[in-house]
Amino acid sequence: MSLRLSKRVGRISPSVTLEITAKVRAMQAAGHDVIGFGAGEPDFNTPEPIKEAAVRALAEGFTKYTPVGGIPELKAAIVEKLARQNNLTYSPEEILVSCGAKHCLYNLFQACLEAGDEVLIPAPYWVSYPEMVALSDAIPIVVPPVDDGRFKISPEALRERITPRSRAVIINSPSNPTGAAYTKEELRALAEVAEEADLLIVSDEIYERIVYDGFRPVSPAALSAEIKARTMVVNGLSKTFSMTGWRLGYIAGDKSIVTAMTTIQSQSTSNPTSFAQRGAVEALRVPLEEVAAMVSEFARRRDVIVKGLDAIDGFRCSTPQGGVLRLSRCLGPLRAAIQGDRAQGLGRCRGLPA
Numbered sequence: 240m241s242l243r244l245s246k247r248v249g250r251i252s253p254s255v256t257l258e259i260t261a262k263v264r265a266m267q268a269a270g271h272d273v274i275g276f277g278a279g280e281p282d283f284n285t286p287e288p289i290k291e292a293a294v295r296a297l298a299e300g301f302t303k304y305t306p307v308g309g310i311p312e313l314k315a316a317i318v319e320k321l322a323r324q325n326n327l328t329y330s331p332e333e334i335l336v337s338c339g340a341k342h343c344l345y346n347l348f349q350a351c352l353e354a355g356d357e358v359l360i361p362a363p364y365w366v367s368y369p370e371m372v373a374l375s376d377a378i379p380i381v382v383p384p385v386d387d388g389r390f391k392i393s394p395e396a397l398r399e400r401i402t403p404r405s406r407a408v409i410i411n412s413p414s415n416p417t418g419a420a421y422t423k424e425e426l427r428a429l430a431e432v433a434e435e436a437d438l439l440i441v442s443d444e445i446y447e448r449i450v451y452d453g454f455r456p457v458s459p460a461a462l463s464a465e466i467k468a469r470t471m472v473v474n475g476l477s478k479t480f481s482m483t484g485w486r487l488g489y490i491a492g493d494k495s496i497v498t499a500m501t502t503i504q505s506q507s508t509s510n511p512t513s514f515a516q517r518g519a520v521e522a523l524r525v526p527l528e529e530v531a532a533m534v535s536e537f538a539r540r541r542d543v544i545v546k547g548l549d550a551i552d553g554f555r556c557s558t559p560q561g562g563v564l565r566l567s568r569c570l571g572p573l574r575a576a577i578q579g580d581r582a583q584g585l586g587r588c589r590g591l592p593a
């Protein structure tokens with residue numbers, strides 16, 4: 240018997256962030272004082288009403304298969320959220336609910352990419368983008384940022400990397416890992432390049448609510464009807480509502496693409512977990528003020544770590560405009576670093592065994 244792996248799996252590597260997270264957990268279990276900077280995972284609990292909705296669903300026996308692409312109540316809540324918060328109008332047929340935003344991206348690439356197609360990925364990027372593109376036999380093309388410390392790409396750099404095989408560009412604002420967020424004007428300039436080259440815009444908006452200093456997130460889909468028609472909006476519950484383990488994300492966009500993605504999902508995972516979907520309906524009702532408390536704590540941590548890093552000789556740290564800072568256990572050591580006790584503070588932050 241020959242136990243052979245596919246060439247496809249040989250082209251990808253395991254998720255580095257999940258590997259780092261597993262290593263951090265193992266080190267913590269072994270008693271090391273170590274801080275995880277791997278997965279973007281809020282260290283807050285999921286708000287009670289969301290958990291209660293899922294518990295109620297279980298108690299009511301809502302434990303069976305649901306429609307593949309999500310229950311109608313959840314699709315309606317997503318349609319309503321996109322209208323209210325993003326000024327975007329979609330019908331339920333233009334929405335797919337999957338097991339996390341990551342699953343949406345996977346389904347999307349499987350539905351839209353052919354072998355040899357190129358997908359433009361602004362750097363620095365979330366580690367999963369190139370691997371998911373490669374899993375669909377397409378080619379990730381990295382677009383370097385402007386060298387000004389702001390970690391954003393220019394329309395010129397995007398244009399330069401376009402070839403006849405270019406099929407899509409991923410825009411992740413606010414960005415994991417840099418926290419950089421594009422303004423409306425910057426997005427418009429990038430979207431114009433995508434229009435010129437007839438690219439699909441994959442807008443990963445998973446961090447849209449975790450923004451600082453009054454930054455107002457904009458979806459490229461909200462820029463014009465033409466841009467909306469070529470944009471797939473990806474979002475989820477993981478970051479905004481501290482629901483990483485629930486595995487619920489959604490995508491909105493062109494109906495034929497959503498239908499194709501739903502077919503792929505019907506032959507792989509089927510529906511996202513039934514009772515988690517009931518929790519998600521409740522999550523989308525949570526007032527944004529409740530999310531604001533978590534975000535202001537992240538902002539406080541951001542300020543501490545930016546100050547701490549800037550205090551190190553030879554370090555310059557650009558201030559993130561968004562993203563998750565999972566640093567509560569790091570604050571003490573960082574304060575120590577700010578106060579000048581650098582060696583002790585940063586040694587502990589790195590979690591190096593004494």
Ligand SMILES: Cc1ncc(COP(=O)(O)O)c(C=O)c1O
Pocket residue numbers: 278279338339340341342365411414415443445474475476477483486487488
């Ligand atoms: C940029 C980005 N997009 C998508 C995801 C996936 O989120 P989800 O938990 O909804 O799959 C992550 C998770 O870390 C992320 O950082």
